[in-house]
Amino acid sequence: VHAGSAELGEGQGLLVWAVKPQMFGEAAAPCAGRIGGALQLSVMAGIRSDAIAKATGSERVVRAMPNTPALIGQGIAGLYARTAVSADDRALIEQVMAPTGQSLWVDREADLDAVTALSGSGPAYFFYVVEAMMAAAVEMGLSAEQGRRLALATCGGAAALGLQSDESPTVLRERVTSKGGTTYAAITSMQADGVGPAIERAVRAAQIRAKELGDEFGG
Known part of the structure; x- marks a missing residue:
């Protein structure tokens, strides 16, 4: 999604955030009115789901913390989903992440800091x-x-x-x-x-x- 893109309908589409954390605010601003309730996947380090939901207007946010072995399909990514993310949403995220390697869901967003420390780094x-x-x-x-x-x-x-x-x-x-x-x-x-x-x-x-x-x- 970019500033000139068509709007995503309510509940439609998957938006992946893969910009540098310090660029997120600038990147999200032109997209906020076009996202609707679309599912969002963030691979940005340090940007919490509250900030993503607030900046975009969609509560359907999943954060992922992958690692570099993903480049050869041997990675493992920690995943955290907000409460608005459905079981079908989780299945889609797992499908999207599958080519990079394994995935591991955590129940608390704070646990992603531990995932970052252990497998991300x-x-x-x-x-x-x-x-x-x-x-x-x-x-x-x-x-x-x-x-x-x-x-x-x-x-x-x-x-x-x-x-x-x-x-x-x-x-x-x-x-x-x-x-x-x-x-x-x-x-x-x-x-x-x-x-x-x-x-x-x-x-x-x-x-x-x-x-x-x-x-x-x-x-």
């Missing part, structure tokens, strides 16, 4: 770990390319195993960790360095920042 955490593994590979005499292939294949395989297994990540980790062995040495080193709590603090920092952005954009 999460690919960057993963690549940060891969970078460190690559650096270690070079220090141990392998090439950067060898380190990249080994790290990515190992992490990707571990993720696939975790998704297909009925066992918890803790059990899967323990199965690789024989006391006194190489994995035990690595895990013990990470525990001594506080890696686990550091990751928890990092994810929490992302959640706090997501909430701050929502406040900043007038949600």
Whole structure:
């Protein structure tokens, strides 16, 4: 939908908001009178559904928080629907999002801040770990390319195993960790360095920042 478009009839059409958050007000202004009660899907970070409903006049708003693996159909998106969104609306949203990967509905809009911190920003955490593994590979005499292939294949395989297994990540980790062995040495080193709590603090920092952005954009 753009300023020169035809009006959307009451309850008709799907409008997707994919502009930068700071541009939403400008983009919504010429559309507000043309939207009617159309279903809206927002992939904008930080703009809460109250702000979208107020700016557009439609209460049928769904917010989505996707992540970059969506580019290859391997993403996961957190979804939140306002009360005016029907079961049929939800089914349509799931259909629209399906080519990007999985979807996960949350009951509270505030939970999208946690989704943002965990899966929205999460690919960057993963690549940060891969970078460190690559650096270690070079220090141990392998090439950067060898380190990249080994790290990515190992992490990707571990993720696939975790998704297909009925066992918890803790059990899967323990199965690789024989006391006194190489994995035990690595895990013990990470525990001594506080890696686990550091990751928890990092994810929490992302959640706090997501909430701050929502406040900043007038949600």
